[in-house]
Amino acid sequence: MLEKMLKQRFFRLLSEYSQRKVSASEFAEAIEELAIHLADFSINEQDYSVLLRYFSFGLHRLKSYRMRFEQEKNTLLAFD
Structure with missing residues (x-):
């Protein structure tokens, strides 16, 4: 069930971002x-x-991507 959710294009795009x-x-x-x-x-x-x-799994996955993006953004800002 959860594997099927991870295969959704939305989560694939987030992981490829x-x-x-x-x-x-x-x-x-x-x-x-x-x-x-x-x-x-x-x-x-x-x-x-x-x-x-x-739904909890999907929300957790979104939060983890958000944290990762914020860390990457902060790292990029630190180098500017």
């Missing part, structure tokens, strides 16, 4: 795909504990 330039439209499309996936998943999943773990 430091390696290549990602356009805003790519992110927008990936967010739309993720939203559709999450909506489908939540409609089909009857166990709320599974939903909570799924």
